Amino acid sequence: MAGLPTKKKTNDFEIPSKTTSRMLKNARQVARTVDDEHALKYRNDGTLKGNPSRATDLSSISKKAKKHSGRLEERCKELTAIINRTREKMKYLKSLQKECSDLCEAYAKVMEIVDMEGATSSCITTLKNLDFFIAECLESQEVRAKRNQSLTTMKELKTKLQKYLAEPGESDMDDGLEELPDVMKSSHSKDDDPHASAFLKKKTPIKHDVQALTGLKNLGNSCYMNSTIQCLNNTLQLVNYFRSDSYRQTNCNRHHGQLVYEFAYLVKDLWSGEHLCIKPELFKAAIGRCQPKFAGSKQEDCQEFLTFLMEGLHEGLNKVKVKKQIQEQTNEGLTDEMAAEISWRDHKLNNDSILVELFQGQFKKTIMCRTCSKQIVDFETFMYLFLPIPNTTYCTLQDCLMHFSAEKSVTGNCLMPAPNCGENSDTFMKLEIWKVPQILIIVLKRFKMEGNWWTKIDAPVDIPTRDVDFSRFVIGPRPKIYNLYAVSNHSGTLSSGHYTACCRNPCNQKWYKFNDSIVQEAYEPIGKSSAAYVLYYTSMDKQSWTPSSSSEAKHTTKK
Template identity: 40%
Template sequence: MELYLGESVDQLNLQAELPSEKLKLANPRLLVGTAVKLYNQAVELRDKGDAELSYVNFMKYLNLVNTIRKSSEYKKDEKYFNNLLGKKNVRNAIENAENLHKDLQRRYDDRAEELVIREKFEKLEIKEKQEKEAKEKQIEEKSTNVEAYSTNFPSVDGGFISSWQLEAMIKQKSTSFIIFDVRSKEDFENSHIKHPNCVSIPEDKLKPGLSAAALYKTLPLEAKVDWPKRLTADVIILVDWFGEKLPGSAIYALEEILTKWDPSSKYKGVIKVLSKGYDEWLFRFPMQTTNPHANAVAKPSKVEDISHVEYIEYPDFDEAMKPPAIEPTASPLPFINRTNKPAVKKIDEISNEPSIQSVPLPRSNIPKTPSDDQDIDEGFVTGSPSVNRMGSVPKIDRSLKTEAMVKYLQDEEKLVEKHLAITEDRLEKEKEWDRIRREKEASANDEIANHLQEREKEMVELFKKMENDNKQQELEIARLRKEVETIRRDADTSNDKTKPDAEETNIQARITYKEVKQATMNREVERLRELRKKSEKTREKEREEQEKEEEYKRGMQRLKDEQTRKNEEMKKKRDEENKQEEETRKRLEQQRQNFSRKEVSKIDRLKDEPSSGFGLGSKMNRSHSTPDLAQALQKESERGTKVAKVDRDLKPRDTNRINIIRNSDLSKNRNFNPVYGNMGRGLTGLKNLGNTCYMNSILQCISNSMLLTNFFVDGSYRNYLNASNKQTRGEISDEVSSTLNALWSGQYRSISCKDLKNAVGRYKTPFRGYEQQDSHEFLTILVDWLHEELNEIRVKRPLKEQNNYDIPDEKAANMAWEDYSASNKSIIVTLFAGQQRSSLRCTTCSKESVTFEPFFNLSLPIPPSNTQCSIMECFQLYTKPEQISGWSCPFCKNKRGASKKIDIWKLPPVLVVHLQRFYNDGLWRKRLNMVDFSVNELDLKDVVKSNKPRYTRFKLYAVSNHYGTMDAGHYTAYCKNAEYNKWFKFDDQDVMEISGNEVRSSAAYILFYTAIDYRAPPVNVIQD
């Protein structure tokens, strides 16, 4: 769809602004409905191709969401409002707004460029029309003042311009100029002046007596585009190797063309020749050339010297002329007295005079077109027998030449129109395909989606057919162009010096305009073609992934069915075994009961029998091998059930309770809710649990901090874990270790770190819910917890008060670091801790109070302007002195003004740089500056003030990005995976490979660097 709503993205942003004062009084619940409608309208307009209005509605939606989130009702029930707004709608709106912003900015720029070209073309048409009307009026009045054309030519102004003057002109930018470089094409491409207005006019195109119109036809396209600038430039500068304006040189020929053979054009400025040429410029200003190592040629380039040619008189197009009698001579070009030129005769008078004899025509693709150059050679060169010098002037029929030139220019214009029509048709088809794709993606109706998919397939087949047709058409166009070039060469070799006809100039201007328009359309076609190819690749990839996912599901289902079958068989087998065991147990129990009854009855019978040899009165003793069943039964009946006694004094004390809990924590089963898939080690995504993208981004950056990750993954951290830490009891380290192990297992596509989030929420209330949080705040708290849990110093003592007056900085810094290390010794300190020097200088006594402090990350301010800046500018702003008041000077013993300054004294092996994008000027806002930072090597030797810095060269390995505003934003991470040595984008659960050029962006928020020359100590020996 064509642009219609504004002239720039800034105008669209103004249309998207909302009346904030009225909205503050509105009911947030009603505003939610309005926001949802705006979002739906924006999506619908985007699918229809209305990028401008879609962008405005997306921005209105985001502004309205921001207003809702600032209301008190939202803060009371955030979950309710978030469900109404939609969890993914805000993120989608941000992404769509950013994509539309880039696309619209490019389209506005293209339209502005096209408008400039169209304006130039319209001005040229108006100018040509005015000149044509003036010419017709002049012919009607039969004016004899032919010399009036001379005012159109540029003045030579005598002379030269030095290299110093040209360099000053380039810097001042107050004088418009154009540079015509007349060296060979090879010399120009090898090296030329580095300026957009430097145009190559190759010396082989400059022929003696060539007209400006004929020269224009031979120029390459890039030179044709800049050729009209000669009319409006204040200065036309001619450049060759040595700046010698000699007869026969290329500069001389071009000057003749501009001053004598361009009568239909009106110049504004003067012509200057660069003194001593490009050789002098290359020597004095090598940095303002495209190649400072180029070598000059031995001699200046020249064109054919025509000084020996006898007198040639070129008659005007509109009148015949009687040349004066000239004696043959071998001297250079004769002086021409224009005052003897006769007045213009009437057409009927000219028709009565004898005409020139017919001559053979040169070969041409246009039939019946005589060559005027042959007329000139036979009719006007001194010594030609066909001319009566003292008699009447012969008639020259120039109309045939004009008709021929117009005809082949019309053929060329038709050819360009044909090519333009092909491009327009292709562009429309590409736009239609893009519209179908958007409608298919947005459609929720399966029937409509299937119909659009079929239509999309038809379009793809149509594109293939169009590509085949285009090949045939391109062959035809190439053939036609070859014919036109043949006609053009035949016309150029005729050395015509006649003024170009207005119609010729008009056609040529239209051709140039259409060629430029076609180039613009080609860029749009190429963009849509790339988008289509990318979409096809994405769809193919999604189809392959879907097939793999379905095959995986089928495989899992087969495994599940097989496992279910095995479980059922095992259960059936166990049931049978249990049944058999139960039957055996019952049988044995029955046998035991039967045996007991028999034994009891036997004993009873023995009791009832009278005494005998085996009775009680018998003198025989019972054998010890035979049990006395009667006594056994009696004792059994007398034996009671004993109750166990518990000695409470033997209960273990609570001091071992923490260790028991810790061991159970190490073995507890964590639910990562994984999505299985072999993505590669370290390439597992993290699911968004509800505005937890801030945590996901930081965890991915920490995961790629290999020195720390190895420490947690191999379990070495347990040797230093302080489980008796009163604050978090070592739980955070355990959860981080489990999460990193899952990320580097290589078997999951994505996981959820719910256990880690719950642990963080237990010890830090703001992170307990699902509100948007700051990733830098989360990183600071997490690193502090890990340090406290892994600190080898169990009993910390307070730091000593520093009094560094009259103590050298190196000694004071070492003393402060030793004092800090005595109470803080962990891998976190080893990797992340640096040292900075803070000084306060009294403005009254000029004495300085210096302290040295540790840091775990540097928060660098960003310049307040919205322009691009470098990270070194941020470091300079961080160390810039700041004036404060009301400081209690320890030397003056009074409140004084002071200058506060922070210097970086010592950098850690792992440097974390936080860019302060958020600031408060009554409302929280975000700086969108593009901060240019180094990826491969960041050299900070000029930033560190220590005399012997240990680490100064760093390389980037991770970036935490923030998109959107403080209230409605999204975090991602760019990390360089050490396993594959490639950059990847981590967007919650989505992980994709990116190029190193995509790492630098205006969304960069936290940068993670590692020292290039750092060698990690063994894991079991932590030292600084």
């Protein structure tokens, strides 16, 4: 965010102290040289002998030289004093510049927090710091003269912000935001798309008696991680598993065991209700050891992070420690029900964890040759439903599902394992949802490759939230009714974007926005959104939480 303009540093009036010393030294050397040369001349010529006038002349010249030397030395001292005073003024100006820079940083911080709509103690503390810097700078006439207009603007803004934070009623918030200047807008944390109006947030501070409302500090472009964690932290069945210490019954393998334990400790800390926010350093360190890609401070994709985290938790919690050799399945002569059941059974032989139970479903994949009509049917497991966005203007989630299930033609490249009609035969492939998991994670494919560059699709998608019936798009067992409980949002661009989460709290069924360390109550995300990226639906509603009777292990997560 741009701050106030600062004056460019300059050293135009500063003369190095070495220069001053050299000038003074040269002046003294000139005086001594003049005196010595005259004395030597008269001594060698012998003209001093019996010539008092010559001696008088020499004495006069020597006095004049010394006087000249003294005047030059005084001038050098005066020059040195002027230089010292100038240097002190420069230091003073630099200190004023530093104060102004601090003021700009404080101003930018307030803008960032307000833009996140964080009516919390963090915002109030920053306002106090801003008040301090304004008071410091107003004491200087020079700064007041140069910054008068900017300070006036900030004082007005400060007054509005204090009124804004005094009593955060819903109507007051809307009026206050309309009056604030455009400088509060930011592409990092606010969706400026007009279609995203349904995602407006309430500005009500969180209550400490509600669990799972703890924020996560940003460790340097780690918003992608924080958004994902908050969505999983509001997945009640997964939370119950970790808070009840059920994960300890599994003999976690060495590679992923630490990741499992750090995630468990983090969930317990987030549900303790003791802190407004915590610093997930130990968890991020464990992630970085398993996958160096997530070890640094580079912005990453939250869907890629979710995939890695879920796979790591599954491998760590998998009850199958020695994988079995599974014979390749042939489905010829089998009904879809029988083939799907065999495929799921074989999958469970090597994969048995809470992640499989809650998050995995099945696809039916059909490949058919257009020349001979031979087809192959296969059943595959999935944990995420990647849906394309069919256009760049507006669509619904149903449009995305229809586009996903449509036939894909492959021209001149046969996809059959053993083509009977030649490798250049045309084929088509169709991927259909056979079985939906208890918790369905949908990823909207907002990023696509165009040439050599990745671009973002900002088209608004109409997101259903309650009593969602996916049966129209499922060809296997009839699914239950689903409800949205968490959304991972991405706003901004690929190079300058920001991730947040909007989740329904299992304790009070209210929606909250999680913006790194800031948590605040939000409206239910009904309607169009150009920021919605990863959607979390559950069929096990209503989510309700009964406090676990087991004691929860304390951990050293930094607060």
